Amino acid sequence: MLQSKLFYKTTREKSPEVESISHDLLTRAGFVDQLMAGVFTFLPLGFRVLKNIENIIRRNMEEAGAQEVLMPVLHPKENWQKTGRWNNLDVLFKVKGSGNKEYALGPTHEEVVSPLAKKIIFSYKELPFAVFQIQTKFRDELRAKSGILRTREFLMKDLYSFHATQEDLDKFYDKMIKIYFNIFKELGIGEETYLTFASGGTFSKYSHEFQMVTDAGEDIIYICNKCKTAVNKEIKAETPACPKCSSDSFIEKKAVEVGNIFKLATKFSLPFDLKFRDKDGQEKPVLMGCYGIGLSRAMGAIVEDNYDERGIIWPKNIAPFTAHLISLGDSKKVETTAQKIYQDLQKRGVQVLYDDRQDKSAGEKFAEADLIGIPYRVVVSEKTIKKNSVEIKERNKKQARLVKIKDLNKLF
Ligand SMILES: [Zn+2]
Numbered sequence: 001m002l003q004s005k006l007f008y009k010t011t012r013e014k015s016p017e018v019e020s021i022s023h024d025l026l027t028r029a030g031f032v033d034q035l036m037a038g039v040f041t042f043l044p045l046g047f048r049v050l051k052n053i054e055n056i057i058r059r060n061m062e063e064a065g066a067q068e069v070l071m072p073v074l075h076p077k078e079n080w081q082k083t084g085r086w087n088n089l090d091v092l093f094k095v096k097g098s099g100n101k102e103y104a105l106g107p108t109h110e111e112v113v114s115p116l117a118k119k120i121i122f123s124y125k126e127l128p129f130a131v132f133q134i135q136t137k138f139r140d141e142l143r144a145k146s147g148i149l150r151t152r153e154f155l156m157k158d159l160y161s162f163h164a165t166q167e168d169l170d171k172f173y174d175k176m177i178k179i180y181f182n183i184f185k186e187l188g189i190g191e192e193t194y195l196t197f198a199s200g201g202t203f204s205k206y207s208h209e210f211q212m213v214t215d216a217g218e219d220i221i222y223i224c225n226k227c228k229t230a231v232n233k234e235i236k237a238e239t240p241a242c243p244k245c246s247s248d249s250f251i252e253k254k255a256v257e258v259g260n261i262f263k264l265a266t267k268f269s270l271p272f273d274l275k276f277r278d279k280d281g282q283e284k285p286v287l288m289g290c291y292g293i294g295l296s297r298a299m300g301a302i303v304e305d306n307y308d309e310r311g312i313i314w315p316k317n318i319a320p321f322t323a324h325l326i327s328l329g330d331s332k333k334v335e336t337t338a339q340k341i342y343q344d345l346q347k348r349g350v351q352v353l354y355d356d357r358q359d360k361s362a363g364e365k366f367a368e369a370d371l372i373g374i375p376y377r378v379v380v381s382e383k384t385i386k387k388n389s390v391e392i393k394e395r396n397k398k399q400a401r402l403v404k405i406k407d408l409n410k411l412f
Pocket of ligand 1: 225243245
């Protein structure tokens with residue numbers, strides 16, 4: 001991508017309205033644009049990051065054996081009345097259509113996936129199975145804040161699993177915990193993310209949140225000093241000891257929830273009469289689990305964990321580009337060399353943003369590169385060409401080094 005053609009704009013000054021580091025940096029570096037409180041546009045840079053996060057999550061879900069679907073955003077009121085959530089879920093967006101007919105904008109999809117499964121599952125032979133989607137969700141948050149960490153419209157992966165026995169649900173649930181940790185590791189926030197016990201509701205004692213420790217977080221978690229499992233505020237009030245290892249020594253931290261998983265059991269299969277016929281011919285309710293990750297929130301959380309005073313430091317897996325090629329000066333030789341490197345890298349499948357602008361100084365280009373936070377800065381100038389080299393600087397390192405142009409294929 002040529003930077004002279006990229007649809008973006010960076011700004012130096014902090015906006016007085018920003019409430020978190022990720023909000024500030026993602027806005028100033030041209031990744032997102034706020035339309036109104038809690039509603040954002042993802043510009044090309046931001047959308048590329050979102051796609052990378054999406055691909056990591058999708059691959060992990062498919063490896064778990066789940067199949068991807070796409071369910072509607074617009075839901076009939078009747079389904080939400082059936083589960084009692086039309087009146088009880090305070091963040092539910094309700095919209096009116098023609099003839100005053102009412103609908104819900106989906107904040108989650110149990111009210112759609114349960115009646116859907118009823119049309120397909122009849123026998124134990126069709127269980128277990130799991131479906132997932134990556135889709136826009138709506139929550140009428142009273143206070144949308146902290147940029148893309150808490151929004152009214154957001155991209156989410158939600159997976160629903162269906163089982164014949166509690167044992168099978170438990171097994172799948174434990175497998176998903178492992179898969180979630182793998183995802184957070186791939187997203188570069190594995191070290192700071194804690195499995196956190198949360199309340200389970202009527203049908204199971206606990207659910208689990210995945211909480212990433214950050215000062216921008218609005219949640220408080222208590223991390224067990226012994227086993228490094230955490231509990232949320234609600235659970236800490238109920239049980240003073242760690243539910244996993246019984247230790248009573250905790251450290252309190254601010255955190256943001258990046259995922260949650262829940263054993264729904266029969267909570268949604270009962271209202272929708274979702275049953276299966278067991279081996280002995282008996283009809284039983286299907287047991288369900290649900291598993292969510294907010295993608296846009298994860299993007300904000302990653303930035304909260306990866307930045308310095310100059311800007312974002314994207315983990316390589318999810319960076320919008322791998323290399324930020326920068327040409328300095330307006331000599332023909334520099335331009336031709338940079339152009340050749342740009343084409344060679346692209347031919348080999350390396351994602352490159354090429355800062356080809358001739359009306360910007362070296363200082364301006366470097367400041368912007370640091371703000372955007374692409375992992376490798378590759379500089380071509382008269383000076384480097386004299387040594388048949390480019391200057392390479394990794395965003396998370398202080399020192400730059402010269403690399404021969406012919407050796408670039410060893411780096412990328
Ligand atoms: Zn513990």
